[in-house]
Amino acid sequence: MMGITLSLLAAAVYGAGDFVGGLAARRVSVLFVVGVGQVVGLFGLAAVSALLPAEQVRPADLWWGAVSGLSTAVGITLLYQALATGRMSVVAPITALCALAVPVAFAIVVGLTVSLLTASGIAVAALAVALISREPDRADASRTGALGAVTLAVAAGLGIGVFYVTMGRTDPASGLWPLVAARGASTALFALAALATVARWRRAKAPAGVLWRWAALSGLFESAATALYLLASREGNLAVVATLTSLYPASTVFLAAVALGERLRLAQVVGLGLATVAVVMIVMGR
DSSP: OHHHHHHHHHHHHHHHHHHHHHHHHTTSOHHHHHHHHHHHHHHHHHHHHHHSOOSOOOHHHHHHHHHHHHHHHHHHHHHHHHHHHSOHHHHHHHHHHHHHHHHHHHHHHTTOOOOHHHHHHHHHHHHHHHHHTOOOOOOHHHHHHHHHHHHHHHHHHHHHHHHHHHHTTSOGGGTTHHHHHHHHHHHHHHHHHHHHTHHHHHHSOOOOHHHHHHHHHHHHHHHHHHHHHHHHHHHSOHHHHHHHHTTTHHHHHHHIIIIIOOOOOHHHHHHHHHHHHHHHHHHHHO
16 A cells, blocks of 8 residues: 555656646756755755665665666757647656556567567557647647657657656665765756856846745656656555556646647547557557
């Protein structure tokens, strides 16, 4: 029961973080939003990790965590850019499905057996993405922008999906410290990016205070959700936990509908239903 509760909380918090981060990215640079979130999340994870006991932290656990952090940083940056330029109710599910596809592809590459149910789930996911991505006819520029957002969403999902593979290589005895290493690596990456663009930042107008708060909140949400997922995976059945956590786009879509008034077309509603079915099929077939 604890694993189910934690995974549902992770899904809700992941979706809330995507919504807040995407909202901030519509008003200020994506690098600013993700960079602030990474720093705030690093301190948050370090504080929580210090309070939770870890039996043994191997160097390998920290290295795998660092790789996870780099891939997640790229994925989150692309995701927020997609959320800033496209519809949240379209971008979020596409990213989630692509992130789920990465562990399946990894299994194929290393020669692990992929069940018929998993293969069927991938086919259903492809149909779901096509339906979710449908937009009303617009000018060429609008269609180009929509296509760009979808492309970013797919790339973001691949980056986030690497997290599932690499973080799975860590030992449960390491506690949450691999997540601290992950956030430390991603924070360092954004620090280098900030130094490389310091001249441009000096000329730019300082972001409003509310944008700092939104960026920080998105980082806290993302860090909390990651920790909840990792803890849930150690408490309950992995298939159930992964399935429930992977439904986080529902939270993003709900918040987008309530706060932004976004409305889904019938094809997109059907696509979201198929996406849910695909997530269940892929995870249960693994």
